[in-house]
């Protein structure tokens with residue numbers, strides 16, 4: 037393909053995205069989708085017209101993440117200035133490992149690491165951008181393991197007398213369990229601590245869990261508090277847990293992949309109270325702040341640990357830097373995209389004030405939804421929302437849990453894409469507010485849609501003869 041053809045296709049993509057705006061569509065199953073495309077990789081290069089057709093179809097059949105009806109994940113939409121950054125990063129294609137090949141991007145990332153880590157600790161710590169919260173959690177917990185079990189980096193875990201454990205809430209993200217697996221602790225190395233009914237892990241529960249582990253001659257390497265849990269959006273008792281960790285000399289990691297962004301909001305930053313006690317923090321910008329996936333950081337309070345935990349000594353073919361500018365030695369990745377460019381452009385366009393207003397808008401929309409649910413006998417909250425997730429059930433007149441069927445119907449019709457989770461009482465809807473422009477009427481509309489479909493399911497189940 038010629039460069040000029042590529043430019044033509046790219047402009048068409050942007051135009052099609054502009055034209056499709058807020059439109060939604062029904063979902064397509066793999067058979068239907070597979071039937072609509074030739075999925076065999078082509079042997080010979082195809083013509084521009086065929087490439088353009090594929091690109092257009094790809095967009096048509098993609099999940100309608102730009103629509104207000106898309107409420108399924110902790111992210112949605114395209115933030116325009118972040119899109120400009122994405123294009124800039126793609127067009128200038130480079131890797132973040134050395135200053136030499138990513139000079140300005142390196143300085144931008146260093147500047148943001150300084151600024152953002154100061155939001156956590158009041159003074160600059162260290163940090164690096166990652167491929168997402170999962171990688172940030174893994175990297176932070178690897179540093180914790182290496183610092184608490186000094187021999188583990190060079191010799192692995194076999195030498196220790198005491199079995200190492202990581203503690204996290206039952207409601208923590210699955211990436212913590214995966215990290216235990218990858219770091220050699222195994223799934224059994226994760227102790228899942230009970231959360232309260234609103235989904236918060238408390239300092240007292242962590243203190244008891246540490247005592248239990250020690251009674252069994254185990255060794256707690258790290259405790260993970262979650263700032264914004266994936267399902268309930270709950271903020272653990274970060275201050276209380278941090279104080280326990282300091283007393284017990286345990287590494288304290290805050291998984292703020294979802295919620296650390298509240299640090300940029302004057303009204304909501306108190307939710308991160310105690311965050312300055314953390315040894316490390318994960319923070320995603322592609323969730324609450326709406327940037328393109330991925331835009332994530334891991335921060336570590338003590339400078340030097342990122343490099344120390346990774347240094348392997350066989351990388352001098354790449355790193356010739358004598359001024360300590362290269363970011364590669366701090367990263368789990370070798371080749372790494374310049375994700376910082378989109379964050380920088382978003383920051384330029386919105387300013388910190390814009391980020392703060394965005395967060396406040398998300399919280400406002402979540403509180404509108406909570407009020408609507410509390411006033412509507414058709415619905416019940418599953419937990420008191422602490423941030424921007426609202427978990428609720430449909431009170432079906434027939435007493436049957438129809439949430440999954442309602443969700444599937446909405447997905448098939450393309451009327452709404454709304455996720456669910458489950459607890460001991462069965463499934464419930466998890467609405468994550470990811471765009472501040474959701475109005476009261478949008479949210480009321482969603483509840484009305486659920487009531488209408490739920491009512492239909494309830495009347496069919498009641499008219500059906502009961503088996504005895």
Ligand SMILES: Cc1ncc(COP(=O)(O)O)c(C=O)c1O
Nearest residue numbers: 168169170209264265266293294
């Ligand atoms: C609390 C929490 N931590 C970590 C992650 C993983 O983040 P990522 O999807 O960026 O890997 C998620 C994802 O939803 C999350 O909710």
